[in-house]
Amino acid sequence: DVAQTSHAAMDLSRGMAAAGNWSKLDQARQAAFHAVALNEVARANHARVASEQKLARLLGMDAQSAALKLPDALPPVPQQDDDASLPIDAVVKQRLDVQAAQARTARLAGDLGLTKATRFIQVLDLAAVENRNEGAARAPGYQIDLSIPLFDWGTARTKKAEALYLQSASRLAATVLDARADIVGAQTKRHLAFTIAQRYRDEIIPLRRKISDETLLRYNGMLVGVFELLADAREQVTDVRGAIEAARDYWIADAALRAALSGTTDQTTNETDKAKP
Secondary structure, three states: OOHHHHHHHHHHHHHHHHHHOOOOOHHHHHHHHHHHHHHHHHHHHHHHHHHHHHHHHHOOOOOOOOOOOOOOOOOOOOOOOOOOOOOHHHHHHHHHHHHHHHHHHHHHHHOOOOOEEEEEEEEEHHHEEEEEOOOOOOOEEEOOOOOOEEEOOHHHHHHHHHHHOOOOOOHHHHHHHHHHHHHHHHHHHHHHHHHHHHHHHHHHHHHHHHHHHHHHHHHHOOOHHHHHHHHHHHHHHHHHHHHHHHHHHHHHHHHHHHHHHHHHHHHHHHHHHHHOO
């Protein structure tokens, strides 16, 4: 749309310059803007082709002959950010990487022959469940209700088993902390994307539409010229593009949050692989 508008403005400027009603400076400015707009169109077409090829590969399709049928527009951004207060304790324990780390710790206990559990301890008590200084009162840290058994280690010959088990438990605690940080970070990013997209939808685009209507009224009343009208159209398209990008960012952040809730992100998968004994 911007390229078409700039092309029309350039043709008009050429005609006005030929009639002696337009300076060479203003004509050069219109021509430069049109050239920049054409470059933007070329970049957008390249991004479209690259994205379609990447999507085809992710779907396991032939990227050269894939016939993708995509909707013409993104779904509208919801009216409210419905995950503003997620139950962190519950969703952390449901993540696949946390459940896998917990299962590895339990399996290791069985392989080491640890059967006489003396008590259960919160897994984050092995890490930073409490922040305290010498002589200061205890300050609660992360409250994730996930417990593991501690065993009767007996004689010194079971010290190796104790060390291996506590090492696995420490990895479980680190996985829990990483999972919590992953979820909170993804939740914060989605909330920011929602705020930006909502502001575009509820404030910027309605104001831009009002400005455009008022500019058109003044053009009809011969109070502004055609180039002012074309410039306003270009600015309106720019804001609409910003609104589309904000909606895109929201849905990407929403997908990232859903992946964080399940523990299927690339980062958590890599960390899980590194933690394998």
